[in-house]
Amino acid sequence: MSDWLSFLSSQSTLIGLGTVAAATAYYVASRPTPFQSLVDLDNQSIELPGPERARISKFCPGGKLVATLYDDVKTQYDVFCRGRRISGDSPCLGWRPDAQSDFEWITYNEANERATNLGSGLVSKFNCTTDSKTFIGIYAQNKPEWVITEMAVLSYRMVLVPLYDTLGPDASGYIINQAEISTVVCDAAKVPLLFDVTKRCPQLKVIVKIGDVTEEEKTRASELDLTIISMTDLEAEGAANRHDHVPPLPSDLSTICYTSGTTGDPKGVMLTHANFIADTAGAFMQLQPDNELNKDDVHLSYLPLAHAFERIIQCGLFCGGARIGFFQGDIKLLMNDLQTLKPTVFPSVPRLLNRVYDKVIAGVSKSFVKKTLFQMAIRSKENDIKRGIIRNDSIWDKIVFKKVQATLGGRIRLVLSGSAPLSSKVMSFLRCSLGCHVLEGYGQTESTAGSTLTLLGSSDVGQVGPPLACNKIKLVDVPELDYFAQNGQGEVCFWGHNVFKGYYKNPEKTKEALDEDGWLHSGDIGEWHSNGSLRIIDRKKHIFKLAQGEYLAPEKIEQAYNLSPLVAQTFIYGESLQAYIVAVIVPDEEVFTSFAAEKGWKGTFAEICASEEAKKAVLDDIVLLGKKNGLKGFEQAKAVYLHPRPFSIEDNLITPSMKVKRPVMKQFFKAEIAAMYAAVGNA
Known part of the structure; x- marks a missing residue:
């Protein structure tokens, strides 16, 4: 950096x-x-009459909620069709073979051809039914094949079910079983994991691999009573046995997007085509005609496509006929990808x-x-x-x-x-x-990613x-x-x-x-x-009460503390038997190392984190920030533990959407929390 x-x-x-x-x-x-907004910036929404005090957008025509933006776009299938009409022989999906190469592209028409072949292959070879009850899994990193699979599935009225790259075998197996998925399209790296979960997922019958199938994989699949086929071969099968598209209805399910949650099994959020189109229309209206996404826009896709946020962004881009390039798969190379692609739109x-x-x-x-x-x-x-x-x-x-x-x-x-x-x-x-323009949206998967902007x-x-x-x-x-x-x-x-x-x-x-x-x-x-x-x-959730009866929301405190340049991540803990809270802090290693050198502290990063002088310096800094951000006395941490390793998905401490798993954190840092309370109590 x-x-x-x-x-x-x-x-x-x-x-x-x-x-x-x-x-x-x-x-x-x-x-x-000066930029001229179509809405009075001092009066941005309308309060509806009635005891609920609900508010709506000033972009609502006649005070009615919008469901669509264009008369001919009512499903995600229609979105792809509109993009193709606008940019048929223009670039659609791009990728880089390596960090030294420029982006290579396929056009909208070529993407449609591949999607039609893939969808036809699913129907002709594996008898996938063209209705909204057929669920096709996708287990891959962002890449053109991810979108081609989505286009194929939606062109034949099926439902796409993403498997998170970070959910792990237990959650992936749970999703395959609950959604009764028989066919999964996947990266080469995910084939072994799918082989492993097959024992717990008897309904899984077909793996479509993005890449060539090895002899070892064929042998292993046969042993597990699975069929494994490359996407290229399945597309060839479909090209030889073409089927007409079966467009979905607006009320049809488009996807089941599983949210990881902080506790328990993943929950499958059912989103329809109408959900995606309405959310895209609502966002487009606020972008206004001169700023809406169009055929000249370029986007680098690196946020997980398994999440609703990136999916809704791409829905808007395809609707305008824009081009989407995909990062190389390594976040460390993201800056190189950005400088090569030179995007015009940057969701982050x-x-x-x-x-x-x-x-x-x-x-x-x-x-x-x-x-x-x-x-x-x-x-x-x-x-x-x-x-x-x-x-x-x-x-x-x-x-x-x-x-x-x-x-x-x-x-x-x-x-x-x-x-x-x-x-x-x-x-x-x-x-x-x-x-x-730098805009912030708010919503959740259950509201198709966005509800305000x-x-x-x-x-x-x-x-x-x-x-x-x-x-x-x-x-x-x-x-x-x-x-x-x-x-x-x-x-x-x-x-x-x-x-x-x-x-x-x-x-x-x-x-x-x-x-x-x-x-x-x-x-x-x-x-x-x-x-x-x-x-x-x-x-409202994740609140806890201190011994004196005060309620606290840890996210608010964590957000304030994370403003410190010294801090990368924060976990706040409190309980009803204690009158104060404590904090587990992951220092920003680069900034903190420089800070330690200025202070003359010696040792490795982990050794410095363990020192009392480092803990005191960080505690003083975050408490000062807390005061500046309006935290009350009982909302301020009384002790900190400096953890030298980032909270990670691999350690099961955070979700794929970077939310803290509080029950897991509590157990993981049980000894450190007890030590902090003991130290403050003895001070």
Whole structure:
């Protein structure tokens, strides 16, 4: 990540009045035009009459929720067809053979041909029925074949069921059994795992391998009473036995997207074609005609396609006829992929964006000159943004932010953040440094990924925008946490065309999530801002009570502590027998190592983490940050344990969507938690 900081190395002589004068002269000469929003940014949503105090988007025509954007696009199959009409012989799906190569592409027409052949092969060779009761599994990393499989499945009215790359054999076997999946398309690396789960999954009969099938794999498959075939061979089978497409209905299931959850077995979220189309339409309306996704857009796909967020992004891109390139599969090579592809749209998650911010700030802080120049640039760009001016051609972009923009390819016009809260500081930094629209969405898999989205041109931070035009939102009282809807606070609930149909074969969990009136209860605590946008302020779930009776939401505290450049990850723990909380902190190794060197601390990273002086330094830093972010005294940690290894999916400490598995964490750090409480009690 040190490449993020190289842009600062040659700028030390530009401080002073000369820089300010040049910036002012350039600004006056270029005369930027403020962005004009179609919605009053001081009045972003409409409160409906009635006791529920529900709100809807100002983009809702006639006050009615939207279900579609185009008359001829009512299913995901229609989305692919529209993209093909727009960009038939233009690039659709791209990949890189290696880090030294450019992207290679197939066109929309070629992708459609391959999908038709694959779907025909499934029907002709394996007798897959063309109805919404046939479930096809996909167990692969993001790549063109993933999308081709999805296109094939949806073109013949089947249902796609992704298996997470990180769920592991137990969860994967559970999904295959519950969904009664007989056919799975998979990467070469997943073939051995599928062989292993076959003993527990007798209905699994066919493995379609992305790549050539080896003789050893044929032998092993035969021993397990399985058929294994390469995707290439199955496509050839389909080409020789073509079947007409069987388009799905809007009400048909499109996918069962299993969420890992923090406890128990995965839950299968049932999403229909109508869900995807409504959510895409709601987002498109907020992007406005001049900014919606189109045939000139380019996207690098690296966020897992097994999750709803990346799927809904691609739905919008295909609808506009855009091109999608796929990363090489190694997140360490992501910057190289970005600089090669030069995308125009960059969906991301706070975990990555926070690290960008942390590295830049850490580098800037090492030099008074760099820090001063950087702060001047940020202040100037913030003033622009408050006036509605979104630009990447100011003098500050040329002398300070140019290489930051170039690191992402130099053509980004839209950044979308989702899956977790993005801090105000990081949001402001991205808007200034990238000089483009940076939007934050909020929702969950059960609402087809998105339910709100910040408005184009908004300079507000700390908010997630108004409701999308496809759903309405209300807040429900949570008296145990002192949140009441009459005060504009409460549990966030969604109702609309993007709300899922329930959890597959799990009526109990469905009843917990969906009430009798069809409202989806999120478990998040929201607050309506005076401008009609939503702010997420707390979490109803995962709250705990301290000995003195105070309730705490650990996510809120963790979010505050994670703002520290010294901190990479945080786990907050408390219990009703104790009057205070403790924290397990994973330091940011690069920043923390530099910090330790400045302090003169000796030893390995693990040895420094174990030292009392390091613990005290981190505790002082996070408590100070907590105060700045409004944490009350009882919400502040009294002790920390510095863990030298990141919380990982492999250790079963976090979910694939990076949520903390609190019961597992509690057990994993049982000894360290006990030691922290003992140390504070004896102090």
